[in-house]
Amino acid sequence: xxxxxxxxxxxxxxxxxxxxxxxxxxxxxxxxxxxxxxxxxxxxxxxxxxxxxxxxxxxxxxxxxxxxxxxxxxxxxxxxxxxxxxxxxxxxxxxxxxxxxxxxxxxxxxxxxxxxxxxxxxxxxxxxxxxxxxxxxxxxxxxxxxxxxxxxxxxxxxxxxxxxxxxxxxxxxxxxxxxxxxxxxxxxxxxxxxxxxxxxxxxxxxxxxxxxxxxxxxxxxxxxxxxxxxxxxxxxxxxxxxxxxxxxxxxxxxxxxxxxxxxxxxxxxxxxxxxxxxxxxxxxxxxxxxxxxxxxxxxxxxxxxxxxxxxxxxxxxxxxxxxxxxxxxxxxxxxxxxxxxxxxxxxxxxxxxxxxxxxxxxxxxxxxxxxxxxxxxxxxxxxxxxxxxx
Numbered sequence: 001x002x003x004x005x006x007x008x009x010x011x012x013x014x015x016x017x018x019x020x021x022x023x024x025x026x027x028x029x030x031x032x033x034x035x036x037x038x039x040x041x042x043x044x045x046x047x048x049x050x051x052x053x054x055x056x057x058x059x060x061x062x063x064x065x066x067x068x069x070x071x072x073x074x075x076x077x078x079x080x081x082x083x084x085x086x087x088x089x090x091x092x093x094x095x096x097x098x099x100x101x102x103x104x105x106x107x108x109x110x111x112x113x114x115x116x117x118x119x120x121x122x123x124x125x126x127x128x129x130x131x132x133x134x135x136x137x138x139x140x141x142x143x144x145x146x147x148x149x150x151x152x153x154x155x156x157x158x159x160x161x162x163x164x165x166x167x168x169x170x171x172x173x174x175x176x177x178x179x180x181x182x183x184x185x186x187x188x189x190x191x192x193x194x195x196x197x198x199x200x201x202x203x204x205x206x207x208x209x210x211x212x213x214x215x216x217x218x219x220x221x222x223x224x225x226x227x228x229x230x231x232x233x234x235x236x237x238x239x240x241x242x243x244x245x246x247x248x249x250x251x252x253x254x255x256x257x258x259x260x261x262x263x264x265x266x267x268x269x270x271x272x273x274x275x276x277x278x279x280x281x282x283x284x285x286x287x288x289x290x291x292x293x294x295x296x297x298x299x300x301x302x303x304x305x306x307x308x309x310x311x312x313x314x315x316x317x318x319x320x321x322x323x324x325x326x327x328x329x330x331x332x333x334x335x336x337x338x339x340x341x342x343x344x345x346x347x348x349x350x351x352x353x354x355x356x357x358x359x360x361x362x363x364x365x366x367x368x369x370x371x372x373x374x375x376x377x378x379x380x381x382x383x384x385x386x387x388x389x390x
Contacts, residue, residue, distance in 0.1 A: 012075030020340025098124025122361035160253030299328035
């Protein structure tokens with residue numbers, strides 16, 4: 001049931017939040033934006049100042065103003081989501097975040113359900129839109145005449161953001177590089193040749209990925225590597241336990257030549273350990289932020305490719321993909337638009353009573369998947385659907 005008197009509390013007004021905030025500001029619900037630096041938020045939202053209440057993020061004040069049935073959006077660092085979620089439980093408010101579901105967040109599922117609250121996560125770009133596209137592909141395949149669990153299944157989901165005009169570094173940072181650098185030391189797990197594989201760093205598992213953004217265009221080559229642990233997503237995407245899965249990978253895309261441009265960083269990061277290593281990583285982050293940050297108004301590019309190929313006797317019998325190739329424009333950076341607009345769609349879904357209670361990720365039901373994708377298209381974010389065997 002829709003209730004117009006509930007308030008949306010959006011925490012964090014960085015560049016990756018602005019498009020979503022502006023979208024929600026045009027709705028019927030009261031919107032309060034809480035940011036640690038008030039002047040920065042006021043500057044970024046000056047064109048909609050009449051539609052939004054901007055406040056300095058103060059936890060005591062926030063708790064006093066969050067009421068039962070409100071929605072609290074955490075666009076703060078991932079380490080702060082649990083604190084926000086706990087506040088929501090105390091105030092009987094809903095929670096929305098674009099971040100991965102951490103184990104501590106998953107543990108709040110029963111309590112959120114008991115309080116009839118929606119704790120929605122993984123509703124940004126990656127994770128978020130990639131989930132929607134994966135669910136759509138699996139549904140398409142299961143409804144096809146070619147569906148057969150014994151066939152060989154090859155699933156690939158790759159996402160990356162980089163400058164529209166490639167530079168010598170093949171990358172630019174729209175926020176602190178420290179998170180990217182830490183990810184270089186993160187292990188990954190995926191399925192290849194029917195077996196689970198592991199790596200301890202991206203340079204151990206680099207491959208080429210050829211993206212085809214439309215049936216008419218030639219493919220474009222990127223570098224790709226597995227990201228985090230892909231294996232649990234097989235069940236999240238409703239791959240049957242009896243499916244013959246030969247490849248299943250969720251990973252990161254980079255521009256061709258990225259590994260060469262970053263080789264000196266790889267070499268040093270591989271040697272860093274302990275507290276001294278963390279300190280050096282912070283130094284490298286500062287140097288990179290100074291040298292390779294986006295200039296004012298500089299356009300970025302985001303590529304998301306999600307595909308499922310099914311082989312019988314080593315020959316494709318079903319092969320479809322969803323491809324997104326977006327660029328920064330007058331409405332903001334592509335990365336910021338795709339993350340925050342999807343978050344805003346999730347917020348509206350919660351307020352409309354269209355999200356299950358408890359801790360959840362982006363919806364999997366076909367009607368909801370297509371509704372969200374249609375809403376993104378109406379906001380100017382188009383995804384191409386390709387049948388590679390047509």
